[in-house]
Amino acid sequence: MKLLLDTPRLSLRHLKPEDAAFLMELMNEPPYIANIGDRGVRTVADAMRYIEEKYTTSYVRHGFGLYLVELVESNAPIGICGLVKRELLDHPDLGFAYLRRFWSKGYATEAARATLEYARESLMLSYIYGVVSPKNTRSIRLLEHLGLRFVRSLELPGQLLESHLYGTELKAA
Numbered sequence: 001m002k003l004l005l006d007t008p009r010l011s012l013r014h015l016k017p018e019d020a021a022f023l024m025e026l027m028n029e030p031p032y033i034a035n036i037g038d039r040g041v042r043t044v045a046d047a048m049r050y051i052e053e054k055y056t057t058s059y060v061r062h063g064f065g066l067y068l069v070e071l072v073e074s075n076a077p078i079g080i081c082g083l084v085k086r087e088l089l090d091h092p093d094l095g096f097a098y099l100r101r102f103w104s105k106g107y108a109t110e111a112a113r114a115t116l117e118y119a120r121e122s123l124m125l126s127y128i129y130g131v132v133s134p135k136n137t138r139s140i141r142l143l144e145h146l147g148l149r150f151v152r153s154l155e156l157p158g159q160l161l162e163s164h165l166y167g168t169e170l171k172a173a
Contacts, residue, residue, distance in 0.1 A: 020047035093129035
């Protein structure tokens with residue numbers, strides 16, 4: 001699969017069916033369920049279907065989506081990061097999630113910065129959102145570190161609790 005983005009320590013690429021076992025592990029970690037939601041992905045087959053229905057569809061329909069984040073040195077998958085287009089928002093939002101064992105190493109910041117640069121330089125996007133649970137202080141800190149600021153609260157379809165919407169203009173470098 002063609003490399004989409006790279007940083008000194010990470011590579012980002014489209015998710016493919018072979019990534020299903022990793023995605024199943026990520027989506028069943030307690031922090032993922034608590035902060036993003038339970039997507040009902042319990043088997044590798046569920047994850048393969050999710051990749052096809054959500055990620056592959058987004059790549060085709062919007063020209064972007066969430067990408068697999070791998071370590072350059074080992075090709076080990078550590079998380080996902082990319083752009084999500086929600087029908088209720090007028091701009092895409094930055095999304096990310098990482099296996100807990102890869103937290104606090106700067107990977108989320110590194111991948112998010114590369115994604116924002118890609119959004120600005122290659123996709124020519126002028127504004128980006130971040131949607132986050134108000135209880136997810138780690139993700140809020142990352143969004144603020146990246147320059148996003150609180151816009152408003154919003155209710156997402158299928159979510160029991162309200163989310164917070166952050167946003168920023170993507171200015172030319």
